[in-house]
Amino acid sequence: ETGVTQTPRHLVMGMTNKKSLKCEQHLGHNAMYWYKQSAKKPLELMFVYNFKEQTENNSVPSRFSPECPNSSHLFLHLHTLQPEDSALYLCASSLQGVREQYFGPGTRLTVT
Amino acid sequence: GQQLNQSPQSMFIQEGEDVSMNCTSSSIFNTWLWYKQDPGEGPVLLIALYKAGELTSNGRLTAQFGITRKDSFLNISASIPSDVGIYFCAGPPKAGSYQLTFGKGTKLSVIP
Numbered sequence: 001e002t003g004v005t006q007t008p009r010h011l012v013m014g015m016t017n018k019k020s021l022k023c024e025q026h027l028g029h030n031a032m033y034w035y036k037q038s039a040k041k042p043l044e045l046m047f048v049y050n051f052k053e054q055t056e057n058n059s060v061p062s063r064f065s066p067e068c069p070n071s072s073h074l075f076l077h078l079h080t081l082q083p084e085d086s087a088l089y090l091c092a093s094s095l096q097g098v099r100e101q102y103f104g105p106g107t108r109l110t111v112t
Numbered sequence: 113g114q115q116l117n118q119s120p121q122s123m124f125i126q127e128g129e130d131v132s133m134n135c136t137s138s139s140i141f142n143t144w145l146w147y148k149q150d151p152g153e154g155p156v157l158l159i160a161l162y163k164a165g166e167l168t169s170n171g172r173l174t175a176q177f178g179i180t181r182k183d184s185f186l187n188i189s190a191s192i193p194s195d196v197g198i199y200f201c202a203g204p205p206k207a208g209s210y211q212l213t214f215g216k217g218t219k220l221s222v223i224p
Contacts, residue, residue, distance in 0.1 A: 004154070031210070042116070043155075043200070043214040056211065090154050099143045099203075099210055103154035 003027040004104035023074040023091030031096045032074040037088040081111045118215035131188040133218040135201030144184035145202045
């Protein structure tokens with residue numbers, strides 16, 4: 001059972017498109033995260049938000065733009081992506097100061 | 113950056129057998145987390161460990177925090193087909209950090 005939902009579950013987009021991924025957590029957490037999962041690579045942390053404030057940006061290209069309007073919602077805006085950006089994008093949440101993170105089911109993104 | 117090494121990378125076992133896998137780090141960790149990921153889904157937290165030498169169980173799963181603080185072990189007893197998936201270890205790469213670094217995972221296949 002997961003209290004973190006992500007939409008859409010699957011997305012195919014062209015390199016000139018603009019799309020957004022959405023994450024919502026129902027766990028009362030106040031920290032949210034975006035990860036990228038590519039084949040044969042460890043999960044890569046992209047962004048961290050604590051109490052709606054971005055606290056980490058791990059050298060992510062500007063074609064990925066996060067938005068956290070409140071502690072329950074997190075978005076990842078995508079524009080002019082490259083084929084190598086195709087991956088599973090995972091959202092997670094936690095209580096601030098607690099290391100246990102809970103993941104959503106992910107969005108499988110394919111860039112054509 | 114900090115890396116976690118998981119072994120084995122993959123394993124095939126007969127249903128009913130016990131399974132052991134481990135995770136090692138070149139530096140000391142003060143938290144170890146174990147996750148399982150089913151195909152097409154996000155990782156699910158199985159067990160969290162916070163003290164060196166700690167042994168924690170969750171049903172047929174048992175995890176241990178190594179006494180050197182540089183490793184952790186996950187055991188699954190009497191495996192069943194639904195144990196199939198990828199098992200990840202994770203931990204904070206820096207003292208006081210609440211971000212996680214992940215291993216590449218151990219892929220488990222169970223032969224009925």
